[in-house]
Amino acid sequence: QVQLKESGPGLVQPSQTLSLTCTVSGFSLTSNSVHWVRQPPGKGLEWVGAIWSGGSTDYNSALKSRLSISRDTSKSQVFLKMNSLQTEDTAIYFCTHWELGFDYWGQGVMVTVSS
């Protein structure tokens, strides 16, 4: 069955770089896209970016200058890197599988930006 699991540091200092990993199973990264969605505490969902089955990427225009998404298909892992973190980047970060909608989600990882 399809599963996704996010991992990464829970605490990042302001101005530093966030690195998250999404480890997937039950499908191939060369067949389906994986997206990142974040949710600040008590707020709504925000689409962050995606890596498509062919390896191309798309990013939220507001985050594009700070964001990079990549993958290692041999390890079934997708990576998110965001630099110059600010307190406004504090959020739960989810990775999610897209087919007919976001049909499978990871549990999410809470990232706090604080000194």
Place this chain on the structure above:
Amino acid sequence: DIQMTQSPPVLSASVGDRVTLSCKASQNINKNLDWYQQKHGEAPKLLIYYTNNLQTGIPSRFSGSGSGTDYTLTISSLQPEDVATYYCYQYNSGWTFGGGTKLELK
């Protein structure tokens, strides 16, 4: 960028009520819209894809409709387990979530 506006932000209803949630796009999104349900502390769950297609395993009391810029999620008979926040999401041009509607029991 396309903006998605959901209304109302908060909705109180009673068990058994027919409930309608609205989502309006800033431009035509050609039915490229999904609905998600998020319960407290959980990841979102796909309810409806491409405006009116019920995701596998979702109760038939949920339905979606709409076209152009205006879309609706309807719950035909509200159940206690439907208490959650509901988000619409467009993927016609870019990818944008609405701000959500929090559904509460009266």
